[in-house]
Amino acid sequence: xxxxxxxxxxxxxxxxxxxxxxxxxxxxxxxxxxxxxxxxxxxxxxxxxxxxxxxxxxxxxxxxxxxxxxxxxxxxxxxxxxxxxxxxxxxxxxxxxxxxxxxxxxxxxxxxxxxxxxxxxxxxxxxxxxxxxxxxxxxxxxxxxxxxxxxxxxxxxxxxxxxxxxxxxxxxxxxxxxxxxxxxxxxxxxxxxxxxxxxxxxxxxxxxxxxxxxxxxxxxxxxxxxxxxxxxxxxxxxxxxxxxxxxxxxxxxxxxxxxxxxxxxxxxxxxxxxxxxxxxxxxxxxxxxxxxxxxxxxxxxxxxxxxxx
Numbered sequence: 001x002x003x004x005x006x007x008x009x010x011x012x013x014x015x016x017x018x019x020x021x022x023x024x025x026x027x028x029x030x031x032x033x034x035x036x037x038x039x040x041x042x043x044x045x046x047x048x049x050x051x052x053x054x055x056x057x058x059x060x061x062x063x064x065x066x067x068x069x070x071x072x073x074x075x076x077x078x079x080x081x082x083x084x085x086x087x088x089x090x091x092x093x094x095x096x097x098x099x100x101x102x103x104x105x106x107x108x109x110x111x112x113x114x115x116x117x118x119x120x121x122x123x124x125x126x127x128x129x130x131x132x133x134x135x136x137x138x139x140x141x142x143x144x145x146x147x148x149x150x151x152x153x154x155x156x157x158x159x160x161x162x163x164x165x166x167x168x169x170x171x172x173x174x175x176x177x178x179x180x181x182x183x184x185x186x187x188x189x190x191x192x193x194x195x196x197x198x199x200x201x202x203x204x205x206x207x208x209x210x211x212x213x214x215x216x217x218x219x220x221x222x223x224x225x226x227x228x229x230x231x232x233x234x235x236x237x238x239x240x241x242x243x244x245x246x247x248x249x250x251x252x253x254x255x256x257x258x259x260x261x262x263x264x265x266x267x268x269x270x271x272x273x274x275x276x277x278x279x280x281x282x283x284x285x286x287x288x289x290x291x292x293x294x295x296x297x298x299x300x301x302x303x304x305x306x307x308x309x
Contacts, residue, residue, distance in 0.1 A: 006036070028055040028056055037117070044078065083110060123140045124137065125137040
């Protein structure tokens, strides 16, 4: 009944699927208007049916599923069944061998059908329903075939355009590759000159760095000499200042004159100046003075030798 209705309304030959391993591919090649899968309990339990569906989806033919009410088709068992074909499908070896003839694998078939069949929205057809219900189901199937056919044509056109674009890009790349090779052949002297310039620039940079290091070392030496001179002058001034305090040094208990605290403070000041330059390679004059007899002791000794009159 469905075959007759589809043939009449579509205006083309509608062929029922074969179970022969010799003719199944020819049927798929002529099914350019689409494939209608009648969903019953055992529709996927035959290797030829799986091969036909796989071939149709690879060609991009429209696929419309019709769920026959009362046919025992279980939507929830389809995907687990497809994923377990090695153990669930009778004549699994026939399916595997037929795929190997086209250098295809069972895994690719499973991935393709697990996406195409469960995702298709089925049209429910009740063989015992009213004529109006059956007519509505037939019109629904035809409408889905037309929509799917338009979508499939658009998809094939996009694929063909993409393939043409990729071919053009490959041709352009091949032409550019040839031109680049030609440039490389003529650019050998230029590359050699570039390498020579790079080497000369490296030598110039190294020379400039050496000159800079020499200048820095010279500046460091100048700073060191200036620092030693400053310490020497400060030490001389301190010795001149405190060396003249001998006659004026008061006796212990007097209120006038310079106190011992001031002398000690000055002595500490001289020591700090001398030790703050401890990083110098040569010993400073301030450091040499610190090794001598403390200044306060010398002043007291001179004061005792020459009592204040």
